[in-house]
Amino acid sequence: EPEVTQTPSHQVTQMGQEVILRCVPISNHLYFYWYRQILGQKVEFLVSFYNNEISEKSEIFDDQFSVERPDGSNFTLKIRSTKLEDSAMYFCASSVSLALEQYFGPGTRLTVT
Amino acid sequence: RKEVEQDPGPFNVPEGATVAFNCTYSNSASQSFFWYRQDCRKEPKLLMSVYSSGNEDGRFTAQLNRASQYISLLIRDSKLSDSATYLCVVNIGNNDMRFGAGTRLTVKP
Numbered sequence: 001e002p003e004v005t006q007t008p009s010h011q012v013t014q015m016g017q018e019v020i021l022r023c024v025p026i027s028n029h030l031y032f033y034w035y036r037q038i039l040g041q042k043v044e045f046l047v048s049f050y051n052n053e054i055s056e057k058s059e060i061f062d063d064q065f066s067v068e069r070p071d072g073s074n075f076t077l078k079i080r081s082t083k084l085e086d087s088a089m090y091f092c093a094s095s096v097s098l099a100l101e102q103y104f105g106p107g108t109r110l111t112v113t
Numbered sequence: 114r115k116e117v118e119q120d121p122g123p124f125n126v127p128e129g130a131t132v133a134f135n136c137t138y139s140n141s142a143s144q145s146f147f148w149y150r151q152d153c154r155k156e157p158k159l160l161m162s163v164y165s166s167g168n169e170d171g172r173f174t175a176q177l178n179r180a181s182q183y184i185s186l187l188i189r190d191s192k193l194s195d196s197a198t199y200l201c202v203v204n205i206g207n208n209d210m211r212f213g214a215g216t217r218l219t220v221k222p
Binding site for chain 2 (some may be wrong): 003031033035041042043044045048055056058089091096098099100101102103104105106107
């Protein structure tokens with residue numbers, strides 16, 4: 001069964017550094033997403049991406065965040081100048097179409113020290 | 114009012130019990146609805162979509178009441194493996210999915 005994959009599984013970085021989280025969505029899916037989940041809290045929507053552009057973003061997705069689809073398979077989330085409060089699990093997801101079911105990757109645990 | 118609100122739980126039930134979870138949402142323009150389950154420190158996994166007419170998948174039944182902005186999930190004959198956190202998820206438009214805080218279920222032998 002096709003699945004969303006994410007790398008790395010765990011990333012430790014120092015405050016102020018840039019990180020890039022990588023995702024490979026399911027191959028026939030057209031919509032891609034990033035979510036975060038701070039430990040013990042609910043899953044929060046960050047951004048959705050379709051046709052090589054952002055289609056929706058939340059108030060969390062400020063100027064320190066950016067997304068990119070650099071090639072036909074990868075979808076990345078870049079966080080510039082990380083802060084302690086960016087420590088969370090980051091999930092990538094994809095869906096075939098708008099408003100349909102989203103399938104999540106296993107997540108990248110980001111720890112900012 | 115929270116965008117998606119769920120029973121806080123936790124629910125502790127014996128094997129074989131029937132358990133029901135409720136969820137309300139605030140955005141009347143919401144387009145689609147889902148139940149996901151999440152095991153500890155794992156990704157959310159789709160359990161089922163929720164349709165206006167109600168739908169069933171084995172031991173799981175989901176209901177949607179658009180007028181009351183209410184969604185439910187019923188689990189019959191619960192198994193030990195059903196122990197997880199159940200997430201109510203609402204698409205409020207343009208693929209902006211809003212998650213409830215989740216309801217923790219523990220099924221005991």
